Amino acid sequence: MRTTDDSPVGFSFPKLTYRVWKVWRRNFDVFLKTIRVNFLPSLLEPILYLVALGLGLGGFIPPIDGMSYIQFIAPSLVSISMMYGSFFECTYGSFVRMYFQKTFDAIIATPVSVEEVIAGELLWGATRATINSSTALVVVAAFGLVSTPFFIFVPLLAFLGGLMFASIAMCFTAIAPNIDFFNYPSFLFLTPMFLLSGTFFPLSALPPAVQTFALLFLPLTHLVSVARGLIIGVFTTSLYLSVAWIAVVTFVFFIISLNLMKKRLIK
Amino acid sequence: MNSSHLLIKARNLTKKFGNLTAVDHVDFEVFKNECVGFLGPNGAGKTTTVRMVYCFLPLTEGELSVANMNVSNQQRNIKKMIGVAPQEDNLDPDFTVLKNLLVYARYFDISKAEASARAKQLLSFFQLEEKQDVLITHLSTGMKRRLILARALINEPQLLLLDEPTAGLDPQNRHIVWDKIRSLKKRGVTIILTTHYMEEATALCDRTFIMDRGRIIENGPPAELIRKHVGEDVLEVNNNEKVIKLLTKEFSDADFEVFGERIHVFTKKPHGVFELFLKKFPRNNVSIRNANLEDVFLKLTGRRLRD
Numbered sequence: 046m047r048t049t050d051d052s053p054v055g056f057s058f059p060k061l062t063y064r065v066w067k068v069w070r071r072n073f074d075v076f077l078k079t080i081r082v083n084f085l086p087s088l089l090e091p092i093l094y095l096v097a098l099g100l101g102l103g104g105f106i107p108p109i110d111g112m113s114y115i116q117f118i119a120p121s122l123v124s125i126s127m128m129y130g131s132f133f134e135c136t137y138g139s140f141v142r143m144y145f146q147k148t149f150d151a152i153i154a155t156p157v158s159v160e161e162v163i164a165g166e167l168l169w170g171a172t173r174a175t176i177n178s179s180t181a182l183v184v185v186a187a188f189g190l191v192s193t194p195f196f197i198f199v200p201l202l203a204f205l206g207g208l209m210f211a212s213i214a215m216c217f218t219a220i221a222p223n224i225d226f227f228n229y230p231s232f233l234f235l236t237p238m239f240l241l242s243g244t245f246f247p248l249s250a251l252p253p254a255v256q257t258f259a260l261l262f263l264p265l266t267h268l269v270s271v272a273r274g275l276i277i278g279v280f281t282t283s284l285y286l287s288v289a290w291i292a293v294v295t296f297v298f299f300i301i302s303l304n305l306m307k308k309r310l311i312k
Numbered sequence: 313m314n315s316s317h318l319l320i321k322a323r324n325l326t327k328k329f330g331n332l333t334a335v336d337h338v339d340f341e342v343f344k345n346e347c348v349g350f351l352g353p354n355g356a357g358k359t360t361t362v363r364m365v366y367c368f369l370p371l372t373e374g375e376l377s378v379a380n381m382n383v384s385n386q387q388r389n390i391k392k393m394i395g396v397a398p399q400e401d402n403l404d405p406d407f408t409v410l411k412n413l414l415v416y417a418r419y420f421d422i423s424k425a426e427a428s429a430r431a432k433q434l435l436s437f438f439q440l441e442e443k444q445d446v447l448i449t450h451l452s453t454g455m456k457r458r459l460i461l462a463r464a465l466i467n468e469p470q471l472l473l474l475d476e477p478t479a480g481l482d483p484q485n486r487h488i489v490w491d492k493i494r495s496l497k498k499r500g501v502t503i504i505l506t507t508h509y510m511e512e513a514t515a516l517c518d519r520t521f522i523m524d525r526g527r528i529i530e531n532g533p534p535a536e537l538i539r540k541h542v543g544e545d546v547l548e549v550n551n552n553e554k555v556i557k558l559l560t561k562e563f564s565d566a567d568f569e570v571f572g573e574r575i576h577v578f579t580k581k582p583h584g585v586f587e588l589f590l591k592k593f594p595r596n597n598v599s600i601r602n603a604n605l606e607d608v609f610l611k612l613t614g615r616r617l618r619d
Contacts (some may be wrong), residue, residue, distance in 0.1 A: 067418050074415065075406040147402035154366055154396040155419035155467075156388045311370060312329060 059160040059303045067157060068165025069172070071148075076173075087130070087177040091122045091184040098245070099188075109247055110279055119190040120272040121244035123181045123199060124206070128265055130177035131170035131207035132235060135214035136227045139166050143218070149310060163306045167211045167299065174207020175200050185276065193278040202275065206268045209291055212298035213264070219305035242266040243281060267291050317343045319471060319502050320365060324374035327360050334360040336526035337374065344470075347493070347503040349513040351605075352523035353613055358506035359399060361523070362473050365504065366396050378471065392420065395469030397460045399476045399506075403448045409459055410435065410444040413466055420467040427466070434462040438492065454485030461492065472496065474505040478512060490515055510605035520605070524613045534605050541611055542603035547577040547586055550596040558592065569611065576607065 076083055099115030106114040142148040149162050182199050185191060217230045241251065242265035248256050259266045260282070267287035274280040320342040327335040335357040342348050350358040363369045364376055367387040376383045378390045404412050410431055417427035435441045438458040443451065451459065457477070464472060477493070478486040493516055497503055507513055513520050514534045522530045522537075530537060549555055551573050559568055559577065566579040579585055582600055589598045 064419070070418065071404075071415055074411075078406070146405055147400060148404055150368075150398065151402040151404070151416070152419055153368060154391065154394075154398070155416065156391045156421070157419050158387070 056304050058300060059164065060158070061161055061164050064157045064161045065164045065168060068152060068162050069168045071152075072166070072169040073172070076176075083176075084180060087126055087180040088184065090126065091181040094118065094122050095184070095188055095190075110281070112277055112279060115188070116190055116192075116277055117247075117273075118245055119185045119188070120276040121242075121269050123178050123185060123203075123276065124265060124268040124272045125239060125244065126177040126181040127174040127203045127206045127268060128210050128235065128238070131174035131209075131211040132214045132230075134173045135166060135170040135211040136218055136221075136230065137224065139170075139215060139218050140221055140224055140227070142166075143310075144224070153310070159307050159310050160303050163215065163303050164299075167208060167215060167302065170211025170214065171204045171207035174210065175203040178203040178207075182276075191276055193275065195275045195278070198275050199272060202268070202271055205288075205291055205295060206264075209264055209295040209298065212295060212302045215302035216298060216305055219302060219309045238263045238265040243269050248281065264291065264294060317345075319344045319346075320376075320378050320504075322361075322374065322376045325361070325364065325371060325376050326373035327357075327364060327369060328372045333526050335364070338523075338526070338528050340521055340528060340531070342502065342504060344502055345497070345500050346518050347497050347505070347516055349517035349520040350504070350506040350523055351508060351510070351513055351520050351609060352506075353508065355525075356523040356613075357526040358523055359475055362475055362504060362506055365471075366394050366473055367391055392467065393470045395464035395467060395472045397464040397472070397474045397477060399479065401456050401460065403456060403459060403463070405448045408445050408447055409440060409451070412448065412459065413463055416463050417466045422467065430466055430468070431462075434465055438462045439488065454481050454488075457481055457485065457489065458492075461489065465496075470502060472501050472503045474503065476507060477505055478507070478509065486512075510609055514605050522609060522612055529612055530608075537608045538603050538605060542578050542607040543580055543582070544603060545582040545600055546603045546607055547579065547582050547589065547598070547600050549575050549577065549589055549593060549598045551575050552593075552596065555589070555593060555596065558588075562588075571610070578603070578607070578611075 095115060095118070099118055103114030108114075109117045149159070152162050153159055179200050182191075182196065186196070214230075217227065221227060241255065241259055242248075242263050243259070244265070248259055248266065251259070267282065267290050270280065270282040271284060271287050271291075274284055318341060320340075322338060322340050325335055325338045326333065338357075338361065350361060352358050360369065364371055364383060365378060367383050367390055371384060379393060381390050383390060404415060407415060413431035413434065414424075414427050417430065422430070435444055438461060440455060440458055440462065443455060448456065448459075461474070461477065464474075474493070478489050481489065490512070493503060493505070505512075505516065517534060519531060519533055520537065521528045530541075532540070551570055555575055556570075559566055559575075563577075563579060563585055566577055566585065568575055568577040577585060586598065586600045589596070
């Protein structure tokens with residue numbers, strides 16, 4: 046019978062208004078306060094990897110599909126920063142705001158609905174992915190590793206990919222009994238993806254079964270592939286197929302995460 | 313009072329959490345510009361009732377309307393006119409005192425200029441001006457509580473919901489909060505508060521609803537409830553068998569309850585009993601005092617611990 050304002054208690058498509066951005070804005074305001082600390086990791090991490098793996102290890106590795114090793118891993122680092130940026134924001138970050146700070150409870154007492162709170166969190170997660178990966182992209186560019194003008198679309202990809210990882214992360218947050226729970230998705234989901242998504246060696250080096258698995262179930266695979274196309278100009282999967290895969294997964298998990306969180310927050 | 317003064321109407325209001333019935337088919341009304349209190353032991357259903365009023369919890373059964381709007385489908389419009397001061401501290405620890413109010417104002421679509429003006433007024437009203445640039449973590453419990461109240465007023469609500477507004481406060485802060493609640497009432501704000509401090513209910517509420525196990529077991533103005541259930545005065549005396557024997561024999565109209573070491577005697581003629589007891593049991597610490605809401609409360613809900 047909840048028809049006018051909030052969507053029904055059961056599974057549903059969310060009803061969202063401009064108020065989503067007020068929740069986004071709250072997180073953005075906090076981000077601005079601690080901006081220096083926020084930028085440091087996303088600036089340092091790609092530098093370390095490019096120096097250690099790209100310049101160091103890369104010296105022992107022959108070119109891959111016409112790319113030097115440092116060229117090969119540069120788009121991966123940008124993509125990984127999208128993944129970590131949004132995933133951690135919507136697991137640890139959202140969980141702290143929901144569980145310890147009771148920030149969601151406070152906002153729900155205003156005209157903002159539960160779904161808008163969660164959607165705002167997801168958009169913020171996507172924004173973090175965009176900010177972090179843009180920083181990484183600047184580092185990559187500074188190393189002279191950007192070779193096509195299409196790199197300007199990387200922030201767009203970051204927002205979409207960030208929204209995907211934010212939505213997946215929020216599903217874990219919705220079922221997390223405590224904050225230590227996030228060790229599971231971090232080690233069982235992020236770490237394998239970090240290593241096996243065509244990031245540090247081409248997917249083709251893996252057994253066919255693992256390749257298929259990576260293409261079907263590891264979202265980072267598609268993100269890396271598209272990013273490599275936009276930054277270096279070499280596509281390892283079909284651009285359209287990968288973007289479509291990301292869009293569909295994002296949409297599905299966006300809806301699921303909102304419903305799961307609604308179920309957790311409205312008793 | 314007629315229906316044009318009606319602000320909240322609950323019929324058969326019920327909330328279940330799994331097998332637990334937190335609020336059990338409750339009926340009540342709240343009229344404009346009233347201050348009503350929900351009293352009850354822990355787990356009585358006070359907070360759950362209030363949370364349904366501000367659309368935080370969906371109803372399991374029954375009907376609940378605020379200003380003629382149904383809580384089940386007009387959440388936004390209802391929440392716009394309500395101010396909520398929850399029991400727990402959910403101030404935003406990432407922001408300063410002032411920023412907490414400004415960010416909260418944004419959720420209500422209040423313009424920046426208007427929000428600043430209101431925030432300034434509220435901070436001075438709650439004696440927090442000097443703390444405006446301080447982070448929440450550096451505030452005392454009393455200051456946090458005052459800031460939560462200030463935040464609840466940022467949208468200039470017609471209805472204010474205060475869940476345990478003075479729990480854990482020192483006497484100074486409690487009196488400041490009471491004083492502010494009274495002055496808000498004077499300005500025409502309708503107030504619902506939950507409390508288990510009987511003194512608080514007596515000091516602030518026009519009417520009280522006494523809840524126990526999810527039901528409203530009694531309601532009325534505090535003074536009336538005291539007169540009805542307890543009488544004017546209460547006699548207290550140390551518990552022993554002789555006292556009980558005398559009470560049952562000579563004062564058959566007297567009502568008494570044994571609370572551990574003490575017996576509370578409720579009677580229409582307390583002074584007669586008092587003098588007799590003083591004479592007969594001079595060493596039993598006999599005393600007489602005005603009856604209060606706590607007597608009503610304990611009489612109706614019993615002494616047993618609830619959680």
